[in-house]
Amino acid sequence: MVDVLVCVKRVVDSSSEVVLTDDAQAVDGRYAGFTMSAHEECAVELAVRAAADAGTTRVVTLGDEDAVEQLRHALAVGCSEATHVVADSSAFGPADVAREMAAVARDHDSQLVLLGNDAADSGDFQVGIRLAYALGWPVINGVSTVTVADGTVTASGTGPEGHETYEVPLPAVVTVLEGGVEPRYPTVTGRMKAKKVQIEEREPTTAPTGPSRVRLLLPPPAPSDVQILGNGPEAAPAVVDVLEQLGVLAR
Amino acid sequence: MILVLVETSLEGEAVEVSREAVTFARALSAAGGDRPIDAVTVGEPSADLVATLASYGVRRVHALTGDAFTSYAGAAWASGLISVQEQTGADLVMAAGTPRGNEVMAHVAARTDVAMAANVLAFEGLDPFVVTRQVVGGAALEEMRLGDRVAVLTVAGHAVEPRRAETPGAGELVVETPSIAEADLVARVVSTDEPEPDLSGALTSSRVVVGAGRGAGSADGFTDLLELTDLLGASLGVSRVVTSLGWRPHHEQVGQTGSRISPDLYIPCGISGAIQHWAGCASSKTILAVNTDVDAPMVTKATYAVIGDLHEVVPAINAEIRRRRG
Numbered sequence: 001m002v003d004v005l006v007c008v009k010r011v012v013d014s015s016s017e018v019v020l021t022d023d024a025q026a027v028d029g030r031y032a033g034f035t036m037s038a039h040e041e042c043a044v045e046l047a048v049r050a051a052a053d054a055g056t057t058r059v060v061t062l063g064d065e066d067a068v069e070q071l072r073h074a075l076a077v078g079c080s081e082a083t084h085v086v087a088d089s090s091a092f093g094p095a096d097v098a099r100e101m102a103a104v105a106r107d108h109d110s111q112l113v114l115l116g117n118d119a120a121d122s123g124d125f126q127v128g129i130r131l132a133y134a135l136g137w138p139v140i141n142g143v144s145t146v147t148v149a150d151g152t153v154t155a156s157g158t159g160p161e162g163h164e165t166y167e168v169p170l171p172a173v174v175t176v177l178e179g180g181v182e183p184r185y186p187t188v189t190g191r192m193k194a195k196k197v198q199i200e201e202r203e204p205t206t207a208p209t210g211p212s213r214v215r216l217l218l219p220p221p222a223p224s225d226v227q228i229l230g231n232g233p234e235a236a237p238a239v240v241d242v243l244e245q246l247g248v249l250a251r
Numbered sequence: 252m253i254l255v256l257v258e259t260s261l262e263g264e265a266v267e268v269s270r271e272a273v274t275f276a277r278a279l280s281a282a283g284g285d286r287p288i289d290a291v292t293v294g295e296p297s298a299d300l301v302a303t304l305a306s307y308g309v310r311r312v313h314a315l316t317g318d319a320f321t322s323y324a325g326a327a328w329a330s331g332l333i334s335v336q337e338q339t340g341a342d343l344v345m346a347a348g349t350p351r352g353n354e355v356m357a358h359v360a361a362r363t364d365v366a367m368a369a370n371v372l373a374f375e376g377l378d379p380f381v382v383t384r385q386v387v388g389g390a391a392l393e394e395m396r397l398g399d400r401v402a403v404l405t406v407a408g409h410a411v412e413p414r415r416a417e418t419p420g421a422g423e424l425v426v427e428t429p430s431i432a433e434a435d436l437v438a439r440v441v442s443t444d445e446p447e448p449d450l451s452g453a454l455t456s457s458r459v460v461v462g463a464g465r466g467a468g469s470a471d472g473f474t475d476l477l478e479l480t481d482l483l484g485a486s487l488g489v490s491r492v493v494t495s496l497g498w499r500p501h502h503e504q505v506g507q508t509g510s511r512i513s514p515d516l517y518i519p520c521g522i523s524g525a526i527q528h529w530a531g532c533a534s535s536k537t538i539l540a541v542n543t544d545v546d547a548p549m550v551t552k553a554t555y556a557v558i559g560d561l562h563e564v565v566p567a568i569n570a571e572i573r574r575r576r577g
């Protein structure tokens with residue numbers, strides 16, 4: 001039996017156009033809506049599976065009031081408990097977030113903490129690793145499968161030389177990359193159950209030192225100089241001319 | 252002094268993104284202080300590797316060797332790097348923004364209790380040291396201050412062209428065997444399976460990639476696309492919609508959460524070109540898009556485009572290729 005903690009972050013859905021807030025300190029989600037990152041959806045799925053043998057799965061987020069939405073989503077797909085550290089996540093740097101996650105893991109006696117490899121917005125690639133040092137635990141980074149048996153976590157993912165496997169005794173931290181599991185969709189009963197869960201609310205343990213952000217900016221739009229080769233199948237000869245020019249047809 | 256972690260290929264050569272990172276280090280050095288650049292490799296490097304790094308301006312190559320480095324452990328690599336950093340007094344430690352590079356630098360930053368900037372594209376100034384880095388999968392940039400006694404960063408892939416130095420470095424080899432604590436070897440790769448043929452390795456090194464997105468329509472909609480892939484000796488890359496719908500396996504996904512490709516030619520068919528997909532294909536030399544929508548971002552960013560239904564356009568291209576081959 002293992003008690004798992006999984007860390008998710010409320011982020012702006014950036015699959016359409018990205019707009020910045022007036023103070024250029026964050027991405028503005030007013031028009032785009034919010035989500036959690038793809039890696040974290042997989043981390044939630046892996047956490048739920050890892051705790052399937054009667055352990056608990058606690059989802060935690062550090063975010064504003066609205067981040068409850070992401071907690072409810074995780075509860076609806078199988079997490080059993082939730083903690084909300086209520087704070088403005090854009091005022092927290094990666095070391096700050098790691099410290100807060102460590103406090104939650106300690107208070108709930110978690111044996112395994114799962115996170116995303118990198119957050120979809122700030123992309124710092126480090127909260128999981130900093131958390132491991134804060135807890136004094138080993139960390140496996142950037143894997144896509146995670147299983148737990150007999151006090152050992154086995155995890156695997158793609159490395160530069162092939163598919164790599166790690167085996168680490170609990171307690172441990174693991175950061176997850178999308179691709180190893182299919183996150184499930186919430187069912188109606190899942191959503192009903194999620195509504196009834198009492199979410200633990202906390203304040204941050206200490207004031208954040210903050211990210212080292214000066215400001216955000218948008219990359220300049222690239223001018224389009226596309227050459228339209230034609231419409232429909234009639235364009236095929238023009239396409240193959242281009243393939244010949246580029247020398248990719250020779251065989 | 253600047254310390255750069257250099258990753259090597261199976262053949263023992265410095266990977267391109269690491270050579271880019273060294274090139275980036277030279278720009279930093281030239282901008283102020285002419286700081287010497289040392290490299291750190293894992294395992295004993297070949298004479299060729301040392302010579303290559305010298306040609307990129309590296310003064311000294313510190314090779315981390317010993318039992319702790321025979322299989323990958325992020326904490327052990329970081330511990331070895333920190334021992335070299337302390338010995339040399341380096342005030343900047345950096346790597347390429349690869350999975351390993353980002354992981355090891357995060358360990359270094361956590362252990363030294365300093366900030367880390369991931370996926371840096373450029374630097375704005377040295378005093379204060381301000382860098383610009385990719386965030387939101389490349390849809391936005393962040394200016395970030397690195398004010399610590401040791402600055403830690405990774406360089407985004409293809410932020411600079413890898414270029415040899417005008418004056419080569421001395422390229423002196425120093426073999427290091429730092430003692431690594433047991434705790435740093437707990438999370439260590441215990442086995443590596445050879446990638447199956449045609450896994451993402453082929454995708455990332457292909458000269459030509461045929462892309463397929465939602466426009467493929469269904470799992471059965473790939474026949475013509477696979478034929479085109481075959482005719483061009485290319486690899487197939489797909490969008491996340493395609494993998495999340497289960498039409499194709501995840502290892503074929505291109506983008507922020509998939510592979511990053513840099514082929515000579517990318518032919519995305521029925522892919523809108525969302526920023527997260529673009530993050531994985533932006534360094535393609537030429538893009539030829541096939542899309543029904545003339546305003547799709549992939550079309551406006553492409554070099555060439557055909558406007559039309561891929562199920563009509565792709566078979567016509569295949570037929571034309573076969574016709575010309577006779």
Ligand SMILES: Cc1cc2nc3c(=O)[nH]c(=O)nc-3n(C[C@H](O)[C@H](O)[C@H](O)COP(=O)(O)OP(=O)(O)OC[C@H]3O[C@@H](n4cnc5c(N)ncnc54)[C@H](O)[C@@H]3O)c2cc1C
Nearest residue numbers: 015464465466490491506507508521522523527528543561
């Ligand atoms: C955190 C995060 C990470 C992500 N990571 C990735 C990633 O790694 N890779 C990735 O690809 N996406 C990723 N995404 C998703 C991304 O935002 C887009 O949703 C996705 O890329 C869209 O896929 P698509 O272009 O196939 O589909 P759509 O956006 O639906 O576009 C389909 C395109 O096909 C065209 N089309 C339709 N029918 C036809 C036809 N018959 N013939 C020709 N053209 C046709 C349409 O005009 C349209 O342009 C990520 C999103 C998030 C939030």
Ligand SMILES: Nc1ncnc2c1ncn2[C@@H]1O[C@H](COP(=O)(O)O)[C@@H](O)[C@H]1O
Nearest residue numbers: 007008062115116118119124125126127
């Ligand atoms: N505010 C937050 N609340 C909960 N988890 C977070 C938060 N920020 C980051 N994380 C977790 O840490 C991972 C890595 O984030 P980062 O290092 O910022 O790229 C994310 O994928 C999340 O799992």
